[in-house]
Amino acid sequence: DQQVKQNSPSLSVQEGRISILNCDYTNSMFDYFLWYKKYPAEGPTFLISISSIKDKNEDGRFTVFLNKSAKHLSLHIVPSQPGDSAVYFCAASAGGNNDMRFGAGTRLTVKP
Amino acid sequence: SQTIHQWPATLVQPVGSPLSLECTVEGTSNPNLYWYRQAAGRGLQLLFYSVGIGQISSEVPQNLSASRPQDRQFILSSKKLLLSDSGFYLCAWSVRGAEAFFGQGTRLTVV
Numbered sequence: 001d002q003q004v005k006q007n008s009p010s011l012s013v014q015e016g017r018i019s020i021l022n023c024d025y026t027n028s029m030f031d032y033f034l035w036y037k038k039y040p041a042e043g044p045t046f047l048i049s050i051s052s053i054k055d056k057n058e059d060g061r062f063t064v065f066l067n068k069s070a071k072h073l074s075l076h077i078v079p080s081q082p083g084d085s086a087v088y089f090c091a092a093s094a095g096g097n098n099d100m101r102f103g104a105g106t107r108l109t110v111k112p
Numbered sequence: 113s114q115t116i117h118q119w120p121a122t123l124v125q126p127v128g129s130p131l132s133l134e135c136t137v138e139g140t141s142n143p144n145l146y147w148y149r150q151a152a153g154r155g156l157q158l159l160f161y162s163v164g165i166g167q168i169s170s171e172v173p174q175n176l177s178a179s180r181p182q183d184r185q186f187i188l189s190s191k192k193l194l195l196s197d198s199g200f201y202l203c204a205w206s207v208r209g210a211e212a213f214f215g216q217g218t219r220l221t222v223v
Binding site for chain 1: 118146148154155156157158161169171200202204206211212213214215216217219
């Protein structure tokens with residue numbers, strides 16, 4: 001049962017433009033959402049998170065938006081840089097239990 | 113500061129052989145510990161998580177088992193590997209209600 005879904009396996013954008021990565025979830029008990037970035041043959045690294053009490057969290061070029069009614073979140077990267085090219089995973093957990101569920105990932109390619 | 117160690121980095125094992133992957137965490141106490149697997153072209157699948165010594169939750173019925181003999185040690189095992197066990201295995205830790213930090217991963221190839 002895929003509780004966290006990233007329906008776009010890949011995304012390609014031009015350097016300097018905005019990258020928007022999307023994520024949907026089905027479990028209404030999820031209350032904490034995260035984005036991770038992963039390079040090949042490495043473990044994912046934490047990027048940004050958002051609690052369900054907020055609808056937006058911003059950190060530099062990265063902003064995460066949460067729409068609870070639609071069970072949807074998105075990661076915006078602006079401006080995109082070639083070094084942002086990686087696989088991005090959306091994750092969610094419920095009630096601090098931390099059995100964190102991940103989406104399938106979206107491979108972002110930022111072209112110079 | 114906290115660090116997580118996972119080894120080995122790569123492993124090639126024949127079908128039917130046993131498996132033991134070890135993960136240790138430094139600089140924190142009573143962390144949540146996780147084993148994830150990333151199969152080729154797929155996302156991160158939660159295999160096991162542990163909220164304390166000897167407490168293991170299994171997410172997916174499979175050929176693998178996990179143990180937590182010490183607070184900051186998490187072991188992934190198998191008695192007999194299958195070809196389908198090939199993948200990239202990741203250990204992670206977190207404190208409750210916060211993000212997880214991952215090890216560098218183990219690339220397991222079962223031949």
